[in-house]
Amino acid sequence: MTDNFEALGRALPQIIDGVLMTLQLTAGGALLAFVVAIGLGLLARFDNILLRGIARTIIELFRGTSLLVQLFFIFFVMPLPPFNIEIPAVLAGTIALGLNYGAYGAEVVRGSINSVDAGQWEATTALSMSRSQRMWRVIFPQAxxxxxxxxxxxxxQLLKGTAVVYLITIVDLTAELNKLRVQTDVFFAYTLGLLIYFAIAYALTLAMNALETRAKHRLGQGGKWRDTITTTPIPDMKGAGQAA
Incomplete structure (x- = not known):
């Protein structure tokens, strides 16, 4: 065990670099996924059948194919004719993660908007709001x-999905754990990996729970941030009727 910790000490700078790369991929992929989710989610609700069809096609394409295949296509196939577009590994990983999880997010956006009480839509119509005012001032905050x-x-899921990007030469946390495994043993290296991924995931969960609490406060639904540490806030739309 002492030898394992000595090997960990020697590998610590590289593991930190791997963690930073994983965080970079997570942040970049999440930002792109959010933009894709909002864009496609709203587009999928358009009355225009052509625009709605384009959105549905993109969503089903990226939901229905493997993240790994998408990653390989962007990194290995795009540089070949007829595309001739060479994409750096980190950017390729970010794009693959963003498009894949953005497609899933688009369904979340569409479903959440559709779940807003019908009375809210009727209220915005009665107030003669434009389509954009209706969406961004009343419907979207509740959704x-x-x-x-x-x-x-x-x-x-996106955080965990970053583990596959080492297959296109990106040295992330998983790649560094594989190197550490050679110097120590399987149990030590991957137990460390589990703990690191869990710590990052839990920090992200707390941040998102705090964001949810803030969003509910803006709708006058109350809630305390400290309650999100041990429980996941349950959406309560009792006060939503006052938003319109």
Missing amino acids: WVLMIPSLNNLLI
């Missing part, structure tokens, strides 16, 4: 509260 728990789950 946002409903989205956050599911988006939190996708964020954690």
Whole structure:
């Protein structure tokens, strides 16, 4: 065991670099996934059948194919004819993660918007709000509260999905753990990996729970942040009727 910790001490700078790379991929992928989810989720609700069809096609394409295949396609196939687009490994990983999880997020966005009480839509019509005012001032803030728990789950899945990017030469946490395994043993290296991934995931969960609590406060639904440490906030739309 002493030898394992000595090897860990020698490998610590590289493991920290791997953690930072994992965080970079998670942040970049999450940002792109959020933009894709909002864009496709709203587009999938359009009355125009062509725009709605394009959104549905993109969503089903990225939901229905493997993240690993998408990653390999972006990194290995895009540089070949007829595309001739060479994409750096980190950017390729970020794009693959963002598009894949963004497609899942689009369904969360669409479903959450559809779940807003029909009375809210009727109220915005009675107030003669424009389509954009209706969405961003009344409907979306209520749907946002409903989205956050599911988006939190996708964020954690995205974090874990970064583990596959080492296959395109990116040295992330998983790659460094594989190196540490050679110097120590399987149990030590991957137990350390479990603890690190858990710590990151739990920190992200607390941040998303705090975001949900803040969103509920804006709707006048109360709730305390400290309650999110041990429990996941349950969306309560009792006060939503006052938002319109």
